[in-house]
Amino acid sequence: xxxxxxxxxxxxxxxxxxxxxxxxxxxxxxxxxxxxxxxxxxxxxxxxxxxxxxxxxxxxxxxxxxxxxxxxxxxxxxxxxxxxxxxxxxxxxxxxxxxxxxxxxxxxxxxxxxxxxxxxxxxxxxxxxxxxxxxxxxxxxxxxxxxxxxxxxxxxxxxxxxxxxxxxxxxxxxxxxxxxxxxxxxxxxxxxxxxxxxxxxxxxxxxxxxxxxxxxxxxxxxxxxxxxxxxxxxxxxxxxxxxxxxxxxxxxxxxxxxxxxxxxxxxxxxxxxxxxxxxxxxxxxxxxxxxxxxxxxxxxxxxxxxxxxxxxxxxxxxxxxxxxxxxxxxxxxxxxxxxxx
Amino acid sequence: xxxxxxxxxxxxxxxxxxxxxxxxxxxxxxxxxxxxxxxxxxxxxxxxxxxxxxxxxxxxxxxxxxxxxxxxxxxxxxxxxxxxxxxxxxxxxxxxxxxxxxxxxxxxxxxxxxxxxxxxxxxxxxxxxxxxxxxxxxxxxxxxxxxxxxxxxxxxxxxxxxxxxxxxxxxxxxxxxxxxxxxxxxxxxxxxxxxxxxxxxxxxxxxxxxxxxxxxxxxxxxxxxxxxxxxxxxxxxxxxxxxxxxxxxxxxxxxxx
Numbered sequence: 001x002x003x004x005x006x007x008x009x010x011x012x013x014x015x016x017x018x019x020x021x022x023x024x025x026x027x028x029x030x031x032x033x034x035x036x037x038x039x040x041x042x043x044x045x046x047x048x049x050x051x052x053x054x055x056x057x058x059x060x061x062x063x064x065x066x067x068x069x070x071x072x073x074x075x076x077x078x079x080x081x082x083x084x085x086x087x088x089x090x091x092x093x094x095x096x097x098x099x100x101x102x103x104x105x106x107x108x109x110x111x112x113x114x115x116x117x118x119x120x121x122x123x124x125x126x127x128x129x130x131x132x133x134x135x136x137x138x139x140x141x142x143x144x145x146x147x148x149x150x151x152x153x154x155x156x157x158x159x160x161x162x163x164x165x166x167x168x169x170x171x172x173x174x175x176x177x178x179x180x181x182x183x184x185x186x187x188x189x190x191x192x193x194x195x196x197x198x199x200x201x202x203x204x205x206x207x208x209x210x211x212x213x214x215x216x217x218x219x220x221x222x223x224x225x226x227x228x229x230x231x232x233x234x235x236x237x238x239x240x241x242x243x244x245x246x247x248x249x250x251x252x253x254x255x256x257x258x259x260x261x262x263x264x265x266x267x268x269x270x271x272x273x274x275x276x277x278x279x280x281x282x283x284x285x286x287x288x289x290x291x292x293x294x295x296x297x298x299x300x301x302x303x304x305x306x307x308x309x310x311x312x313x314x315x316x317x318x319x320x321x322x323x324x325x326x327x328x329x330x331x332x333x334x335x336x337x338x339x340x341x
Numbered sequence: 342x343x344x345x346x347x348x349x350x351x352x353x354x355x356x357x358x359x360x361x362x363x364x365x366x367x368x369x370x371x372x373x374x375x376x377x378x379x380x381x382x383x384x385x386x387x388x389x390x391x392x393x394x395x396x397x398x399x400x401x402x403x404x405x406x407x408x409x410x411x412x413x414x415x416x417x418x419x420x421x422x423x424x425x426x427x428x429x430x431x432x433x434x435x436x437x438x439x440x441x442x443x444x445x446x447x448x449x450x451x452x453x454x455x456x457x458x459x460x461x462x463x464x465x466x467x468x469x470x471x472x473x474x475x476x477x478x479x480x481x482x483x484x485x486x487x488x489x490x491x492x493x494x495x496x497x498x499x500x501x502x503x504x505x506x507x508x509x510x511x512x513x514x515x516x517x518x519x520x521x522x523x524x525x526x527x528x529x530x531x532x533x534x535x536x537x538x539x540x541x542x543x544x545x546x547x548x549x550x551x552x553x554x555x556x557x558x559x560x561x562x563x564x565x566x567x568x569x570x571x572x573x574x575x576x577x578x579x580x581x582x583x584x585x586x587x588x589x590x591x592x593x594x595x596x597x598x
């Protein structure tokens with residue numbers, strides 16, 4: 001009797017694994033189509049035969065489109081995965097991976113170089129990454145000094161304060177920026193986009209990104225434990241303090257690296273995890289990989305629209321915010337009754 | 342008498358320097374018994390429980406589990422011997438009851454391992470034991486507080502502990518669920534599990550406990566058998582309130598005015 005009853009969860013695990021596989025195939029298919037889709041020579045799909053004959057087309061597709069779409073997928077996987085991890089670690093479905101001063105830190109770092117140094121691509125990237133990590137560092141140091149509340153509340157408060165400081169700095173730099181040369185560049189960076197991605201820039205983020213994502217995937221079942229109270233996680237044999245910081249770092253390092261090349265791409269890290277949990281349930285063994293795959297698919301499709309829809313580039317951050325918010329609203333309105341409590 | 346499962350030897354503890362909460366705590370927990378920690382609000386009952394868990398570290402003194410210092414146990418080794426049923430635990434995420442109970446297998450898994458079919462069968466048996474199999478697929482945030490308490494007990498059972506720590510296990514339960522929980526705890530005792538619980542309700546202590554640890558503000562706690570320590574005289578003193586013990590239909594009850 002027990003064996004039969006225990007088969008039910010096993011069956012649901014099989015079903016969820018199957019849907020994950022479908023999701024992976026959908027992502028692969030979308031990537032293949034995205035590689036062929038674009039505005040050269042005309043808006044639409046380029047035919048493989050044309051690709052074989054036209055030298056310019058081949059350089060365009062393999063030198064520009066391919067690294068760009070791989071970066072879009074990686075960005076989405078990172079934001080979706082890191083967002084999910086943060087929501088579990090902070091036991092709060094409303095946090096996103098940049099909230100510990102990371103996003104605003106990156107924005108300040110980029111603005112600093114664009115306005116005060118003069119913005120070549122590489123210095124902007126390095127400065128954004130350094131200040132993103134500095135944002136995390138300040139937040140955690142500040143949280144340690146606060147004498148108020150539990151660690152979650154302290155880190156959230158510290159993150160809010162550090163983000164506010166950095167965004168005040170960004171405001172000041174905007175005010176100082178040359179409105180004809182620097183301000184457009186800064187604004188464009190803050191709206192996010194992948195137009196400037198090259199193979200070199202993609203390769204430069206991989207050393208931080210791939211190990212981080214791999215570590216998160218390896219820890220995916222333990223994430224469930226860490227979402228419980230600290231004493232409870234401890235009673236189940238976890239080391240909540242150590243494991244939590246390991247996972248925060250494994251989530252923030254890839255996020256910082258990718259924001260530094262993409263600029264601000266908002267809402268993905270907040271909304272994609274919700275969709276993943278809706279489809280796969282809360283168990284992180286399924287919902288974390290699902291969040292990564294859905295995030296990759298979401299950013300890839302948004303970036304396709306960003307580069308194909310109009311002759312000029314639409315900022316990616318605008319599209320992720322637009323579609324992210326629409327999906328979020330749809331989720332809220334068409335929620336199964338009784339789920340939100 | 343068997344060797345004690347858990348011993349406190351002259352343990353001192355406080356949350357802030359210079360402000361001890363617990364002083365000179367010494368007691369032995371006899372195996373296979375139910376021990377209740379009793380005392381007024383804020384006297385440190387839950388603190389004592391969390392010291393026994395190892396989550397809090399004593400300022401001085403020794404805590405021994407099975408004759409070995411608690412601090413010398415590995416995390417997993419400790420998690421396999423000892424389980425906690427916390428007083429309240431909330432998750433905003435829609436775990437199913439089954440997935441949640443399965444988390445209790447964590448200390449039995451290899452590093453970064455995931456539960457096997459065998460672990461799932463153990464979790465299912467625990468759900469059968471507490472009578473929650475019908476709710477196995479329900480989201481945890483939708484449970485009533487009584488169902489949630491039974492689920493937390495099932496998760497602790499899945500850990501197959503020898504020592505079970507419970508923080509106010511009967512708080513927020515109606516009479517039916519209280520009786521059900523008491524019955525489950527007695528059956529765990531019959532299986533040889535040692536239980537240590539904090540409890541505010543004298544009738545639960547009288548109905549369930551074999552031993553009590555009496556805690557009083559500013560005094561070292563006293564430990565001993567229920568009928569010797571749980572007297573009108575002691576209760577009147579620690580709660581600073583006239584208390585009478587009466588017998589109704591062969592069951593002792595606490596009366597207070």
